[in-house]
Amino acid sequence: MSALAESVAPQVPYAPQAARIENDQQALEVAHTVARALAEDASQRDRERRLPYAEIGIYSASGLWGIAVPREFGGAEVSYATLAEVTAIISEADPAIGQIPQNHFYMLDVLRVNGTRQQQAFYFQRALAGERFGNALSERGTKTVADYRTTLTPDGDGFRISGTKFYSTGALFAQWIPIVAKAADNTLYVAFASAQTPGLSVVDDWSGFGQRTTGSGTTTLDNIYVEASAVVPYSAAFDARPTTVGPIGQLIHAAVDLGIARAAVADARRFVRERSRPWIDSGVERASDDPLTLELFGKLALQLHAAEALVERAGRRVDAAVKESTAQTVATASIAVAEARAATTEIALQASTRLIELAGTQATLAEHNLDRHWRNARTHTLHDPVRWKYIAVGNYYLNDVLPPRHGAI
Template sequence: MPTQTSNAAFADPAAPRSSKPAHVIKSDAEAIATAQHLASRFAADAARRDRDRSLPHEELDAASNAGLWAMTVPEAYGGAQVSYVTVGRVFAILAAADPSIAQIQQNHNSAVFWLWKTGTEQQRAFFLGEILRGARFGNANVDVGGRRPAGSAMTIAADDGGFRLSGRKIYSTGALFADYVSTIGQDAQGRRVVAIVPTGHPGMKIVDDWESFGQKTTASGTVIFDNVWVPALNVLPIYRSYEEWPQNAISQISHVGIDAGIARGAIDATVAFIRQRDADSAQSTAALGADPYVIYQLGELKTRLHAAEAMMDRAGHAIDGCLAAPSEDTIAEASIAVAEAKALTTEIAIEASNKLFELAGTRSTHPSFNLDRYWRNARVHTLHDAARWKYAAVGNFYLNGERPPTSGQT
């Protein structure tokens, strides 16, 4: 049984982080500028990281040390509390450079929101303070065998003044790079709760067994919890976030940004390849840049991308409006706006990454360019919350006035 001394190792406000505190971003404009600066750095080696499955430890340190992982921390706790328009744009900027790096941060943003809206004052002060200093949260939310209606088959049970849990989780994006791993389970009443477990705690094992052909460096592997005990400070009643706030929309706006970024990256890569191909080609080879059908289709791709990005911004505004005046109606409106944006960004990510080869030609398929990473990343990432669910929810909302569910797929 843990002693009181061992409890303090989990969340002791007096215990400083071992690393130098991160920079604190102060505004939306600074968050965007920081993302752009980091993206230019991350893009330079993205193809090699994907090819070699070289995990982005240094890149993630750069992002969290620059304050980007704390951009949504509320102003009351020292953060910038950027708008969700900015959140979508930041994820899109990062994903255009390296979508694995963007996805690794996605669940962390949900943890910030859970802490803000469902944490006690003590929990908010400690954990949000940790995040401001540079701490990263990873997730271990999906049970082996898939999600359950209540969110998890794993029980997080009260025990000895804290909570105890055991279970096996998959698709644990970010856990391998995290300071804290959040894992969803259910309490004695079957409600969705989350336990926050510090990395390295006995009983938690993180396994790097992610083997997908896309998003290869997210390390979205397995986390095993074997009779893990955490103090009460480390458990949040996140069911409240789904009941009272637009949690689904908060979680999914990051996915919207990632898909938009993949699409932009693929289109930019197509343009760059065609220009370089034309510059390198002999005069006898027809210039793709003069092909009217190539020009037409690139124009079409750009237009659809801009439409999807505009819908992403619209969804961000809907979330911001809901946070300012939460109600069943504004939660539904935010969820539907994000669903519409997600459907469009899914489609343009797949289309743009596929059209890259059709427009750039056979040479673009050579493995030295590794341009297929755009399609592989798009195909894998867009499987999060299939677009068919989005269109069905949108249609049901506008035709029948049916609000989307507050948990599960929208």
């Protein structure tokens, strides 16, 4: 694969110029502004399963999709604690939109860790210009999520790729579709293919009952051709040395679940205060004064704040591991992220379930669409089994066993 660093980077037209965000504080302020716009029709988009093309345009034009680009390439290089909070803010407004750039940021870190200087310069500039990276990673029907059938075969100065992907979150909205494929020696690479590549097609056949507007459907790769300069090592991000690629991908997922939980708690508060009736045996005039409701809501608030703290802590651990990536720092970051993922999974499911219980029968009416919070939480938290997070955390603290390094996301 020596040609990877020697060939010229591929060219595609620029997307409409994105704004340039300079620092963490600005990123958070812009995120709140964008979230307000995205929240307006979020329930209706879910109900109608209307794909958010216009909303994704607003989101990426804001400059938020470029905030993880390193400063030396013109980006803000915000902390990963900030990136997680930005994701949570957007996900509270619309978790489907919050999930869509997850693989975008994941691939930016693959480039940071494994890309050549030329590849970094080219693709980081694309991200800063407002172009989006989708996802053609996972496949259905393989033994595990880490098994791949998609092949990468040399062809002249470049490569041919054949295979079928599913769960292609973001691919429908992307200018670039990163594809994980294996070479003849089973080494994995990522090929950054233009969405306009002949033989590449993305079909919106995602039928999940939650996260309905992520466009997470099928990507077909019919012997497509990519230049050598578009191919970046992938296995090496996990096998060759400790890197933050895995923890960063997981951290963003935790932030999506945190956003879902925040939205569910906020809707529970609003509905109980404004619409719910007190139970006849409570002896109170307002549902919000029911002591049993107060107890349950207090527990939700406590769980939510604990999850928020764990996500922020995990972001700081990831930041430390980015600055100095050793087996121990990456393991520490991975465990912190695993704790955050466990906590956000639990509160997202708990809050979206308790919302209906606390709000009462009215909350089940289709006109309110409050079940979307549970549907989104139940769907997104299946991304990888949280039960294995507890095993990794327990083994680390009890037996000093470092967690496995892999890209299962």
